[in-house]
Amino acid sequence: MKYILTIGWLYPDLMSIYGDRGNIIALTKRCEWRGIHVEVKPITVDTTLSELRNADLLFMGGAQDRQQTIVAKDLLKKKTVLSTMIETGTPGLYICGGFQFLGHYYKEADGSIIEQLGVLDVYTENPGGKRLIGNIAIEVDGLWPMANSKTISNKLSAISQLVVGFENHGGRTRLGKEVKPLGKVIKGYGSNAEDHTEGAVYKNSIGTYLHGPILPKNPILADWLIAKALERKYKTAITLKTLDDSIELLAHDAILKKIR
């Protein structure tokens, strides 16, 4: 069976600052190398709602303030469709600004509050002052339901509990009861530099501050998203062909060595 996946890339021209494109490249190549056909659809200002609805997998990166203002305005038009997609289990990865957008609100350093989509039970406050910047490692074991997924090869499962990346954010995000954290911080700051949690998982959506970008060095996460998207689209259990991830693991381990 020839599988086809449509990846909806939310605001590639506006929300893509920290090498976020690497996540799209990783998803695309890991599909293509397995013979899965991929189409990447940019979903940006004025893209129709039906194009958004057609996506099997969603991705959104981070941005500068001015760009975020433009996106916030446009997202209001897409709010209902996007919320429904997330609620009904469309897998997605939302980084940094993308993660914050899904929450209830974003409170700026000057106290002004910006309403967000409210799909994820999280909220973000920026106290001003110090940004949280640096390499980060988080442990996903036990907190992360996907760690037990059959789609993940055994070879990887031992080290895959540690997800590595680079964080750079002023906002502190706190989690409500409806979501689980993506992982526990081993080294670095995490969502708010206080409770040692990083990111959030809700249904098949992942929000996180990890860029670097996150997927190339953490292929297990990329494969989880791909498998979820295929399972949902084709309504059948999916076992992805194993790829040689030697270079991925060397890059992953180099970060662990660096911050140990």
Added chain:
Amino acid sequence: MRNFLITQLGKSICTISKLTNSGSGSTWPGHVALKLNKNYIKELLKDSSRQIVLIAGTNGKTTTGKILTTILKKNGKNVFQNSSGANLINGIASSLLLHTNFSGKLTTDFAIFEVDENNLPLVLQELTPQAIIVLDLFRDQLDRYGELDGIARNWQQAFEKLPSTTHLILNADDPLIAYLGTATKATVSYFGLDPTKTEGQSVQHAADSLYCPRCSNKLQFSKIVYSHLGLWKCPHCKLQRPIPNLADSFYPLEGTYNKYNTLAASLTAQTLGFSRENIDQALHAVTPAFGRQEKLVIQGKQIQLFLAKNPTSFNESLKTIVENNNKSFPRRVGNPSAKVVPLWREGQGEGSRLRSNNKLHVLFVLNDRIPDGRDVSWIWDIDMEQYIEKLQRITISGDRCWDMTLRINYSMQFPISNFQFSNSKIQTYKNLKLALKNAIKNIPVNETLYILPTYSAMLEVRRILTGRKIL
């Protein structure tokens, strides 16, 4: 008297630092001087007739400074330029200190300072320059500089206080930079590339300022030179690219980015009172700056260094290398109507239109130290997919060599299988000496190894090659 002592102390520190090879001679004296007298720079320049030129921007500061220095020197002026490692406030104090004579007077007619993005407002509190060149703003070291809009805002505030005697030399093709000319009392001049003589292309992924700096609506580009530089206008508020005061010149250095650097330096010399004729003549004497297209010959093999420190400088360096390599081949003219294509795709854009003779040997060195930026995620914004087929052999090294190897792997049609590097066109060595040794060994005599290092890697590569340590 106080400053006299400080200056002598600073000079001694510099001498000691050079003797002990501690390598901090370019910033320490200034650091100490400012600690002892925080008004040191202001007081030193108080009675001075020195003309000062500041150069700011993400890419091209050092080369623009070198071109301007050459023009001024060729026209009989005494000039000094700070080194790029000394572009913070203490580095500038150091450069000044080292160029004062025994009686505390500056010894040159002109001082040219390249200034770090974050330090420009601070420097403007200390001195009033004759000219400020603002080249461009690209995404670069976001972990250190933060976002481009924030930098531009701080600059705008600093420029509001400039007197009309200061010339502000701005890049008309960069929307965020051109907009800086709208709210200042300084005398503004613009440089930009003549659109009739420039090939256009589609939007590169690393493009940053695609939205209006005034009203935040999407800008229209009728031509893109590279990244977000081009012929732009805002359909909403009608802000548009100003008409440049200088748009063409003799260009002594390769690469489109060096055309901007040349125009910026030329226009500055013009506003300082030099004639076009004298400027153009001097341009013929320009040679590349340290590590920027710098050429070395090692064992009969050509080596050329292209500092590649952010996505735009990496893309433009790769493009220049491919163009160099194809000089004898006919080229098709680019698509004149630049279309916004936000996705990367093989076969689109400038690089793919160039034919290759398949002899390109490159060495990428990726470090993540403070001068490079700790965050290397920017390598995924390089348009590697456009160039990968044209590179015959790729050697990779640096602190983050595996990140770069991964980036290369994901730009290929098929992954490097079973990690068989011995058969692959890609070789990765964490050890830089080993990487250099093998990369040089593997190219035939009379062919060129192009090295694209980040900043600290460039210094390291030069140290190894000029010290001939490995060979």
